[in-house]
Structures are given as C-alpha cells and as structure tokens.
Amino acid sequence: MAVAVYPRNLAEALRILEIQSPLVLAGGTDLMVKRAGTYPDECPVMYIGNLPELRQISRQGEELRVGAACTFTELLASPLLPDYLRVPLAQIASPAIRNAATIGGNLCNASPAADALPMLYALDAHFILVSAAGECRMPVRDFFLGPGKTMLAAGQLLAEIRIPIREGWRCIYRKVGMRRANSLSKLSFYALSDCAGGRLQDIRIAFGAVAPTVVRSREAEMKILSGLPVEEIILMYNGLIKPIDDARSSSRYRREACIRLLKQYLQS
Amino acid sequence: MKPITEAANRLDFEDKITGAARYxxxxxxxxxxxxxxxxxxxxxxxxxxxxxxxxxxxxxxxxxxxxxxxxxxxxxxxxxxxxxxxxxxxxxxxxxxxxxxxxxxxxxxxxxxxxxxxxxKPILTLEEAMGRDGDFISGNQPWFASYGYDKGDLEGAMRRAARCVADTFTTGYQEQAYLEPxxxxxxxxxxxxxxxxxxxxxxxxxxxxxxxxxxxxxxxxxxxxxxxxxxxxxxxxxxxxxxxxxxxxxxxxxxxxxxFDRKEDILCTTKRHPSQITIKSYLDAEGNILARDIDVAADGGAYAGLSSVVLQRMIYSIGGVYRVENLRIHGRVYATNKAVSGAFRGFGGPQAFFAMETHMEHIARQTGMDSVQLRQRHFLRQEDSTSTGGHLRSPVPLHEMTDLALRLSDYYRKREQPNTDSGKLRGIGCSVFFHGCGFTGSGEQDLIRPRVRLRKDVDGIVHVLASSAEIGQGAMTTLSKIVARTLSIPLSQVRYEYPDTKVCPDSGPTVASRSVLVVGKLLLQAGLEMKKRWSEKAFETEARFTYPKGFSWDKENHQGDAYLEYSWGANVVEVELDPVTCDYKIKGVWAVYDAGTPIDKKIVAGQVEGGMAQGLGYGGMENLEYADGKPVQVSFTDYILPTSLDLPPVTFRLVDNESVLGPYGARGLGELTLVGAAPALAAAIENATGRPVNRLPLTPEYLLEVMNGG
CATH class of the missing domain: 3.90.1170.50 (Aldehyde oxidase/xanthine dehydrogenase, a/b hammerhead)
Structure with missing residues (x-):
C-alpha cells in the first residue's frame, strides 16, 4: 500500500520532494490510470493539488500567470483568460476530467497529444520551475524533450506558467480527435494571427501530436510574414512534421490532415 | 387495465441505481x-x-x-x-x-x-487463410465451415442480363465493450x-x-x-x-x-467477425435485378466457436429485403491465429446488411437510378419466398416504413442538395433491413427445446422460472409484464429473480432476439394454464416449445423457413463531413421499426438508442486492428465508443404490425436496432463525398484515402 503525503504549502512540498522523491499527484486523471503496474507500490505519493501557491491566476502587466495546480475548469472560469486560450482548453476531455485535471499535470505528463501544449508553444510561454534551492524560468520549447520526457529535475516542481498576452490575437484551433468528447487528439492545429490595422502583423502556428514535441517554427512564420508562396511554406512544415502510426491514427493521415489544415488556413 | 405497451418501472433498476446490486x-x-x-x-x-x-x-x-x-x-x-x-x-x-x-x-x-x-508460422489475416494450402489450424482445410445454396437459375439469368455490377466489401472487428468485464x-x-x-x-x-x-x-x-x-x-x-x-x-x-481486467478482456474474449463479401448483381436493360452471385468470407479466429452459426445468419441475411429470383450464395468462415470470433448483437447480420445496402447504392449510382426507388422496386412482400425459399406469412410493411423514414428526415430535399455554404459536405443516406428472430431454422426445436415454469405461492405471488438473463436489455421486466398481463394481476405480484439453474428450467440462451418472441410466448402459455387453475393455492405450470405448424427447415440444403419471424427496419442517417480532415459529425438519425407490439415503450426506446449508438460506432469510430497477432486497441483510450455528444437524438417510430407467433403480437427487437445503422451511415457519407465506400469502419483515415481516389 502506498503512503500518501499532503504538504500544506509549497515550501513543505519542496522539502518532501528533496528527501523522499515521491510521485507527484495533482489532478490524477492520467496518473491514477497509469499507476497500476507502472510505479512501485513503495513509492510515496505527494498530493500538490491543493497547495495555495500553485492555485493562483493573475495578470502582471502583459503576462498571465497561471498556477500549475489550477484545474482546467478553474482556468475556463477565470475572467483573466483571453479567448485564444479558452478555445483549446474547452475541448479537453470532458467536464468531469476538466474538473480534476490540472494544467501542470497535463504539461508534466508530457504527452505529445497534450492539448494545452500547442497554444503555449505558439505564445512563447515560460515555465517557473521551483526547488528547495530556488526557482528558474524556462521557455516552453526548452522544457519538453520528447514523449513523457521533460527538463524537470529531481527535487523540482512546475509551479507556474507565464503566458504573454496580446490584444490583437485571433486564434484558429482544430482538434482532430476520435470522437466529440473524452478523446485524445490524433492531431491538433493552433494558429494565431494579429491583423491590426488590416495588415498581417504577426502569425504563430503550432501542431500537436504529430512529432515527439509540438511542431512550431519561428523561421517558417517569418517566411509567411515575408510573403513566401503557400506551396513553399507547406514544404517547410512538411519537413518538420514527423507523425507516427499508433493505435489512434496513421502517420499518413496525420501528415496529410496537418498539411490540409495549414493550407486551408494560409489560403483564408 | 393500461395497454401492455405503457412503460413500467424496471424490476432491476432500484438495485442498480442505489448501488445495492452486487456484481x-x-x-x-x-x-x-x-x-x-x-x-x-x-x-x-x-x-x-x-x-x-x-x-x-x-x-x-x-x-x-x-x-x-x-x-x-x-x-x-x-x-x-x-x-x-x-x-x-x-x-x-x-x-x-x-x-x-x-x-x-x-x-x-x-x-x-x-x-x-x-x-x-501463424495465419494472421483472412487473406492469408484464404490463400493457405497447408499447415492448417483446424483439420484439412483453412475453414471451419463452408455453405452454399441456390435459388432459381443463376446461369440462365446471367445470359439474359444487360449488365453486371460487382462490389467487394470488407468489415472489421467490433468489441462488445460491455461495461462489466x-x-x-x-x-x-x-x-x-x-x-x-x-x-x-x-x-x-x-x-x-x-x-x-x-x-x-x-x-x-x-x-x-x-x-x-x-x-x-x-x-x-x-x-x-x-x-x-x-x-x-x-x-x-x-x-x-x-x-478480467479490461485489457485482458479485449485481448482474449470474442469479437464480431471481420468479413469480406463480394456481390455481383445481374440487371436487365430496365434496371431490374435478375440475379445475384454472392460470396461471403468471415474471419473466425483460432477455434470454431459459434462461427458456423454466425455464417449461417450471414448467408441467410445477405439477400437483404429484396425479391431476386435467381441467387447463388456461398459462404466460408476461415481459421486464423487470433482470438475466437463469436456472438455479437446482430450475429452476422451487420456485415451482410452493410454489404447489400451499400451494393444497392452502388448499383443505383452506376445505372443512374435513385437508390430508394431501386430498393422499392425489389422489396419483398407478404407471400413472397425468401432467399432460402421460406414463406413470408405476415405483412411486410417495407414501403410504409421507408416512406415514413424518408418523410421524417426530409430525405429527398437533403439528398438532392448535399452541400452547405460552410465548406462542409452534407450527406444523407438510408438503409432497409430485417432481423430474423430466434434460432436459425428449426434450432429452437432441434437444439434448445426451451421450457419455462410459473410457480404460484400461497400468498398469490407468482414466480417466473426461466433462464433468460437480465443483461440491461429489460428481459426481467418485459417477461414479467407478459406474465402479469396474462394472469390479470399487477406487476408487483410477479417475481423474476436472476436465473439459478437449480430452480429454473432451461428456457434457452439469452440471445438471437428470442427472449420476448420465444420465451415470452412460453410464459404466456404457462400463464394461461395458471389462470385456468388460479383458484388453487400453490402450484406450478409449465410450457414447452413446439415448432409451429406449416413451418419447415432443411438444414443440409439451407431450404425453408430460416427464421420463425422477421422484424423489419428502415434507417436514415445524416452527416456533415469536413473535406479538409474527412472527420464527420452525425447530424440526424431517423429510424422506423416493425417489431410487432412493443411490450414496453421505454425499454424499446432504450434498445433503439443503444442499438443505434452501437451500430453507428461499428460503422464509424470503433476500430480494432491486429498487428503481429495482437489487438492494437486494448483500452477504452484507444478503442473508441461513441458518447452522447457523438449521437444526436434518435427520432424513431414503430409501425403497427402484430406478430402472429409472438406474445401479445411482439417480436424481436434487440439486434434489429443495430444492423441498419452502419449502411445508412455509409450511404450518407457517399452522398456527402460523391464517392463510393467499400469498408467498415468509416474512419477519417479511410475516407481521406477515398477522397484522394485511393
């Protein structure tokens, strides 16, 4: 039988983390399913879902700060959240899962199909990682190494997600799942554009679930801004997308659907 | 007394809702x-x-x-x-x-x-099994069962034909996905x-x-x-x-x-038979179907199991609801080194009706006919003989049912204007089908010989003694209602416990849409006997099945009445398909059924919604593949069942067509509600995309190939 540990605050959690190396549980919607047979029973479990320091949502200037233990339901209920963040989050799983699942858990689980990820890549979000020794700030693109693999070190917790906010963003999001609810993504497409003054000022494009981590290329985005023909842009992304065949879809479908979505977006 | 059709409180629900039921x-x-x-x-x-x-x-x-x-x-x-x-x-x-x-x-x-x-060296696919010439899994041939039968004169009709339309269809596995392993x-x-x-x-x-x-x-x-x-x-x-x-x-x-845990359950238990079905239809110059040559192959898995019986239902259903005088129908179920294929709601019918109904769409497409009119021209009628030469004794209300389904769904208007402005493709399609109720042929008489008993206690409580299992379909309630009605006593005076073979006689398995039709009828008979003796204090009555007069079945030659009763159905499905991702939404479902008198309206509605969801799942998203002899989708994360968001409300109607054999005019319904869904979905997708489809499930991955002309 596993030992459960309930720290009262972040400092206590970090001390426990350093000494006992527990399994960290926030919402538990992935972990509870995965646990059986995956982790040794002796490994203690530390619950961080109620740590007050990880449950804040605030705005500091042009930056949205989201505590890692906020659930998706809480995020969706926050008036601070702009629509271009709300749209992808509203399509995650089902109300029951969104009530329990946390954004930090979704990120640290590091599934290539994590639905909160493409928007954070597109927005150049940063993560605040904390340990007993102190805190550091890391860009989202540096945090993820591959499926299930992150830069999170032993003794570290993901505490906060910092997302730059910009007034003019308009988003397009397409999650291609296996059904309308409670479904993992076969692929997802997230694009932001800023057309202030009737002219394309900036563009961001991210693809989920079609490579070990989210596909985003600032270089390609700059080429779009510079007016490179659609065919050449598509070629660039075609080289970046590296989908796999798995139980949920085929690499062929994932690649072609991505390219078709991109083409439709660029032509509109 | 209220009509028997009025919904009763289900006898199994209080325990299940309060959590008192112990699984x-x-x-x-x-x-x-x-x-x-x-x-x-x-x-x-x-x-x-x-x-x-x-x-x-x-x-x-x-x-x-x-x-x-x-x-x-x-x-x-x-x-x-x-x-x-x-x-x-x-x-x-x-x-x-x-x-x-x-x-x-x-x-x-x-x-x-x-x-x-x-x-x-294992045999891992149907194609491999069909091509095998040695090292068989079972006996001296690659199949477990091989059947064939003819009607009329195929060769003669082929010579008279002006054209032939041929199709080959394949269907995949389906997992029953019961909630309790x-x-x-x-x-x-x-x-x-x-x-x-x-x-x-x-x-x-x-x-x-x-x-x-x-x-x-x-x-x-x-x-x-x-x-x-x-x-x-x-x-x-x-x-x-x-x-x-x-x-x-x-x-x-x-x-x-x-x-079992879920993974183990999906890994090793029975699933629906994958199939490969080839249909060649021979038409005269006016588009009348003169003859058909049909070949059915099914993947039976590693052991014979019920495969031969499933194959029988496939080849007795594959003629569809059509009167075609010249037929050659052949079927084989092959052995492969995979989990045993077995019983699944529809029992061979879903594969057969997908193939036949989609083939009818393809004939219409290739000859420039309206696919509904093509169907209507060939509908079976009362007094017709079935593909096996059986006699359709009762009214066959296919015209009425199809017209009603088309009217409810506004079919023709939608069919002719399939595209919308949103960049999405809209499509609508229909299917017409039947389900033969009860065991195949004379199986009720030869194999099952079902019997039931009723026991009256001194306090006037009547106990139903039958082996029919409540599996969520409402058997406990419908069968008890039949007894209560027959005895003119309130339902609260009837007891139906979960079957215990120490006290319940063998009324047969809870399968084949037979519980109401066959067991219900026996309970009615035992009830009539009890009613005559009602003044006695405590006693039992019994009823045994007898094969109805005038029916006949020749098992060796597949000739005669393949089923005791037929239930009929017409479905319409409307879809909206995104041509970019080939992902689609089901926008509307309409269904008309003839299952005789409904014994309980609410239970019937439950069967309709559940069967429709399971049938659309089979047609669309329920994808189970094997790789290296192992199923790939072994969890409900990867094996995808429809949720309420994937299924719009089902609009359904029942036509009034009392069964002569069944209790209070009822016949089987449980399987009927599944078999027509996938072909109607396929027809809707063909209408949306303008391209023919040939396989199930209709995943976006497959439809992208179809759209690319693959």
Missing amino acids: CADIRMEGMLFAKTLRATVARAWIRAIHIPPLPSGMAVIDWRDIPGKNAVPIVTDDQPFLAENCVNYVGEPILLAVGPDRAETASFIRQIVVEYEER QGMVASFEDGVITVRGSMQCPYYIVDALKNALGWETDRIRVIQLPTGGGFGGKEEYPSIPAVHAALAAIKTGKPVQLV
Missing part, C-alpha cells in the same frame, strides 16, 4: 482466493516447457491436467480446449491459472512463470460446484461444466449475478472462465473469484 467483482466470501490466468504471448506455437517458480504457501496452480472430464469447450464442435495442453493458437489463449489469497501477489506470480515456445465466482461445497457470474446463458455454462468435470447436472449449479452488459460477448465466452474458476475451487476447496 461479480463485488463478491467477497470467507477464504476466497483470487485467480489470474497465464495467457499465450505468441499467436501459434508448440509449448515445449513451462517453468513455474516454487509455489508460495496458500497458492495453487491449475492446468489442463486438473480437468477430470473433457478438455473441450462444448459449443458446436469441440476443438477449443479450456486450457492449452501442448500448443497455443492465439495470443491470449489460456494456459494455466494461479490462485491465491492476495490478488496482486497472484498476478505477480503469474508474471514470473516462463513458457518455452516453439513458434509456428468477464467475471465468475465458483464455490465447491458438499460435492456440488456452484458458479455465479456475469453471463447471458446459464445453461451453456452448465453444459461446459458437465463436459469439463464429467459430472451429472445434480452436482452443478449456475447462478447469474447482476450483469453489466453482454451484447453477445457473454453468450459462449463465459463458459471458459466459469470452468476455470470451478476447477480452481474444486482443487483448493475454497471459493475462487476470476475477474
């Missing part, structure tokens, strides 16, 4: 041991050695040598062992069991056992083995125990527990875990619980 996994008994099964990890091999670590105290191992009787599951043939002896034929085949007081320890012990295999608890006391669990057919388990133990029926007792769904998956399969749990209980002298 197999909830059972705890003193000294109970937990069993875990060691399963084959390779598709085809000789077992050379099994290395078992020293047994911890309190644990035991059960293998084939513990079977005192025959190591053969008694289904149609006896090729399938309860526990593998010297070879395995599919990944997941049971080899031995470990039992112990701690579930995790027992599972961990199983993981430490090492099996040495000498692998053989397979589970059994066995206990052995005073020389009697008692097995309780999740099941559809208590007497199949009695037969299996008799075979395995070599015991008489008086030492065998089987009791159904509240059962979380079956859909055919708990027809023949539960005999295997029931015998396993019984062997362990007998060997250890302690109660033994065997409950």
